Amino acid sequence: VQLQASGGGLVQTGGSLRLSCAAAGRTFNNYRAVAWFRQAPGKEREFVAAMTRSGSTPYADSVKGRFAISRDNAKNTHYLQMNSLKPEDTAVYYCAASETIIMSALRSERAYKHWGQGTLVTVSS
Numbered sequence: 001v002q003l004q005a006s007g008g009g010l011v012q013t014g015g016s017l018r019l020s021c022a023a024a025g026r027t028f029n030n031y032r033a034v035a036w037f038r039q040a041p042g043k044e045r046e047f048v049a050a051m052t053r054s055g056s057t058p059y060a061d062s063v064k065g066r067f068a069i070s071r072d073n074a075k076n077t078h079y080l081q082m083n084s085l086k087p088e089d090t091a092v093y094y095c096a097a098s099e100t101i102i103m104s105a106l107r108s109e110r111a112y113k114h115w116g117q118g119t120l121v122t123v124s125s
Helices: none
Strands: 002-006 009-012 017-024 033-039 046-052 067-072 077-082 091-098 119-124
Touching (some): 017 091, 017 119, 033 067, 046 067, 046 077, 077 091
Antiparallel strands (some): 002 017, 017 077, 033 046, 091 119
16 A cells, blocks of 8 residues: 655745645555654654544644644545644654554554655744
C-alpha cells in the first residue's frame, strides 16, 4: 500500500491548512488506525493525531482544539484540518497507518507500518 500526503504549504500565523492522506492499493477500512505525525527541523518526530477504525480521535495536547482529524470513506482519504496555526507548528507532516495497532500504542510511531512521504507546513510569524 502507498500513502500519499499532500496539502502542505506556507501560511501566516493564525491561518489554516487542510492536509490530505490518500491510500493507493488498499482501503483505509482495512487499517485499525491512521495517524498524523510531524517532525520539525532538528527535532524528533512527534505524534499529532490519530483516528481509529471505530472513530476514536486522540490528539496531542499541543494541537487539541486547533486541529481536527477526519476521513472520507468514499474518497479513501484522511484529512487533518489545521486551524489557528502557530510558528511552532512548522514541520514536515506524515500520515501513517497500521492494521494491527493496539489502542495503547496509538501515539507511538513505532506502531505504524505504513508511512506517506511527508508534506511540509511552514507557518510564518
